[in-house]
Amino acid sequence: xxxxxxxxxxxxxxxxxxxxxxxxxxxxxxxxxxxxxxxxxxxxxxxxxxxxxxxxxxxxxxxxxxxxxxxxxxxxxxxxxxxxxxxxxxxxxxxxxxxxxxxxxxxxxxxxxxxxxxxxxxxxxxxxxxxxxxxxxxxxxxxxxxxxxxxxxxxxxxxxxxxxxxxxxxxxxxxxxxxxxxxxxxxxxxxxxxxxxxxxxxxxxxxxxxxxxxxxxxxxxxxxxxxxxxxxxxxxxxxxxxxxxxxxxxxxxxxx
Numbered sequence: 001x002x003x004x005x006x007x008x009x010x011x012x013x014x015x016x017x018x019x020x021x022x023x024x025x026x027x028x029x030x031x032x033x034x035x036x037x038x039x040x041x042x043x044x045x046x047x048x049x050x051x052x053x054x055x056x057x058x059x060x061x062x063x064x065x066x067x068x069x070x071x072x073x074x075x076x077x078x079x080x081x082x083x084x085x086x087x088x089x090x091x092x093x094x095x096x097x098x099x100x101x102x103x104x105x106x107x108x109x110x111x112x113x114x115x116x117x118x119x120x121x122x123x124x125x126x127x128x129x130x131x132x133x134x135x136x137x138x139x140x141x142x143x144x145x146x147x148x149x150x151x152x153x154x155x156x157x158x159x160x161x162x163x164x165x166x167x168x169x170x171x172x173x174x175x176x177x178x179x180x181x182x183x184x185x186x187x188x189x190x191x192x193x194x195x196x197x198x199x200x201x202x203x204x205x206x207x208x209x210x211x212x213x214x215x216x217x218x219x220x221x222x223x224x225x226x227x228x229x230x231x232x233x234x235x236x237x238x239x240x241x242x243x244x245x246x247x248x249x250x251x252x253x254x255x256x
Contacts, residue, residue, distance in 0.1 A: 186243025
């Protein structure tokens, strides 16, 4: 599977799953815009890695929770790379806490970035995608969208909103040749689950996963690349778990 001649925008592309996705798409031939909100140095390091490997990439700063910045991000991508065919909505934050203790600002910020970023960036690419009748959107959701976890109510709600939006936008945009799917990562060693990994080095968490291992960010990136590429040409409105079997089980399935 190659992405020769394709141009991709990865939001939150400076770290974690976004970084792995940007590198993979570039390695397979895509020109990639690496979006970042605050860490310009990290984004530029991704661009440097891609360039060193012979690929094409640029770094663009923008806060996708702001509609005007999301539109500017897309406009710059099109202007500087010569077009746009793939949008990976990956930017996200977490502000974990019990519902009883959670401040309004904590759930609002998570919704504005996680779901708001998806909505804003999707809306921003539509003129380009609709006019060329060609576009692929991959939303990075989470298994938390489908299951409960203590302290994750705001994060889970934001990811559940992404799933619902994926279904609706896939149906609405299909007539324009635009596909919309979502990847639901399980537990992967990124900044967003850093607190969980502090307990026993993540071993307790791994024991709850049927495959008994955390996902590598590169494994999540492979799933994103599949949904962004020609191999999934007849798939739209799909939410695909990549979680080592975590979401398939009732409880942990073990008594000890």
